Amino acid sequence: MLFPDFDTGNVLMLTGSVEILWDGHPELEGFIGADRGWKFNLTKGMWLKNLLPFSAKFDAYSPNTKMTGTWLEADKNKQAKKLKHTWQPLKVTKIIKESNVITSFYLEGHNNTTLLPFKAGQHLTVQIPSKSRSNSNSNNSNSKxxxxxxxxxxxxxxxxxRLSIKKELNGEVSNYFHNNVKVGDVILAKYPQGQFFIDSTNTKPAVLIGGGIGITPMISMAKHIANEGLRTRYTRPLHIFHSAKNKQQRAFYNELKTLADTSGGAIDYYSLLSQPELDEKQGGGSNLKDESFDLKGRINADVFRYYSPLDDYEFFLCGPDAFMQHVYNELLLLGVQDKNIFAEAFGPSIIKPQVLNTNEAPNKSKEISTEEADNTVIKFSKSGFEQRWNKGDNTILNVAESxxxxxxxxxxxxxxxxxxxxxxxGAVVYRxxxxxxxxxxxxxxxxxVPAKGVEILDLEL
Ligand code: FES
Incomplete structure (x- = not known):
């Protein structure tokens, strides 16, 4: 190994043997994004004075150099991983209004909390203090x-x-963030998780389709793909379709447009407005200040046909339920296979696949079971009461809340x-x-809900 010192022209030369540590080796744990490591056993070292025929000044580290972090950071990551499922304090360091309904909150570790690595597209679970609930909705100061x-x-x-949150009319948590949270506040959160993420090394082009606030995982994915392109010299081809009601509600237009414009053709971006205001002109101006859009109307099969040569692509969908169901149906119309469609929903229901009981469900998750119990008893053992449950009744969470x-x-x-x-x-099945x-x-x-054949479902609740 040679370590040149560009200031002095000296070179440190080390010789020895190397052991390759493949992905998954315990010593690599904690090094973010490390595919493999190597362990060097030194046999001889030598300073070679004034070897370089030139000198140079330090400018900046290559994006590759610092990508996997230092030994100290790797140790911290390992420790933090053990706390993956516990609540961690994160400090709000910046708040940026992205549109008239969406605001971004930047969170960093508070009191030595380490931010764990995550995959582009994953989500963070946050809680807001109980007093906000009791102040706004009830008089019960013991509210959870x-x-x-x-x-x-x-x-x-x-x-x-960065959490980008849409202010929902009756959204207790979103209103709390928009109305109460300030820079310097501490929020409790669990580390990011979720099965909806993108693989930057896949060679298939990906189509990211975001409706409204559903653009949030897409911007994370697009930035990740662009950064990995710089780091590894391979940028996964991306087509981004961004649907919003109008310019006032649309967030991240400049960020996405800049990503596309600087990607060397690997990323393209289309903005669709379903209800543009009267002064909003359609066009493709290159001046970012002239915020424009590409198409008026909703995303449908014709839009995909026109803007992207559909082939063996992967499709990532996120947005309100109705939007996702509509886009999903349009993709099936175009002959896209279920196994190439990945979806993330906001809210209680998700896409109804047109083919049930198959391993090719949209988000590659568990097979839907229809084997619900006919009738059974749910026992909430900590609370000490029982409830008869008949086929078709509500989910257990709804029963408990009622x-x-x-x-x-x-x-x-x-x-x-x-x-x-x-x-x-007992046992449960999922609806x-x-x-x-x-x-x-x-x-x-x-x-x-209770599974077929279960007479008593006893839960620690
Ligand atoms: S898994 Fe999120 S509330 Fe049940």
Whole structure:
């Protein structure tokens, strides 16, 4: 190995033997993005004075150099991983208004909390203090914290988590963020997780389709792909379709347009407005200040046909349920296979696949089971009451809430894991695809109902 000192012209030469540490080796754990490592055993070292025929001044590190972090950072990552499922304090360091309905909150570690690496597209689970709930909605000062999940809109190479949150009319948590959260506040969050993410090394082109606030995972993915392009010299081809109601509600236009314009042709970006205001002109101006859009109307099969030569691509969908179901149906019309469609939903329901009971469900999650119990008894053992349950009744979370219990929950669609409850006896089945890797012996009660053949379902609730 040669270590040139460009200031002095000296070179340090080391000789020895090398052992390759392949991906998955315990010593690589904690080094973000490391594919492999090598261990050098020194046999001889030598300083070669004034060897370089030139000198140079340091400018900046290559993006590759610092990508995997230092030994100290790797150790911190290893420690933080053990706390992956616990609440961690994160400090709000910046707040940026992205549109008239979407605001971004930048979060960094608070009091030595280490930010764990994540995959572009994953989400963060946050809780807001119980007092906000009791102040706004009830007089019960013992109310439990409210938990929600939000996609991280920053890229894994950035040194912060950025949550971009849409202010929803009746959204308790989104209103809390928009109205109460200030720079310097500390938020409790669990580290990012989720099964909706993109692989930057895949050679298939990817089509990212975001509707409204559903653009948040797409911008994380696009930034990640662009950064990996710089780092590895391979940029996965991307086509980004961004649907918004109008320019006032649209977020990240400049960021996405700049990514596309500087990608050397690997990334293209199309903005669609379903209800543009009267003064919004359609066109393709290159001046970023002249915010324009490419098409008026909704995304449909014709738009895909016109803008992208559809082939063996992967499709990533995110947005409101109706938007995703519509886009999913349009993609099937074009002959896209289920196995190439990946989806992330906001809210309790997700895409209804046109083919059920298949391993090719849209988000590659567990097979839908239809084997619900005909009738059974649900026993909430900690709370001490029982409830008869008949086929077609609500999910266990709804049943518990209707009895005044306040179990934790976040996404209500099986992707965050917040509602996991221990099963003391019996078994459950899921009414929709759950993407969270629930542990054996636990149930995600937001989507679960008693399984066929179970007489008593006993839950630690
Ligand atoms: S609430 Fe998120 S998995 Fe149930």
């Amino acid at each position: 914290p409210v938990i929600r999940t939000y996609t991280v809109s920053s890229s894994p190479h950035e040194l912060f988590y 009895h005044g219990l306040e179990p934790e929950f976040g996404c209500r669609n099986g992707s965050c894991g917040s509602c996991a409850v221990k099963i003391n006896a 929709n695809n759950v993407s969270y890797p629930v542990e054996t012996g636990q149930a995600l009660i937001c989507c679960a």
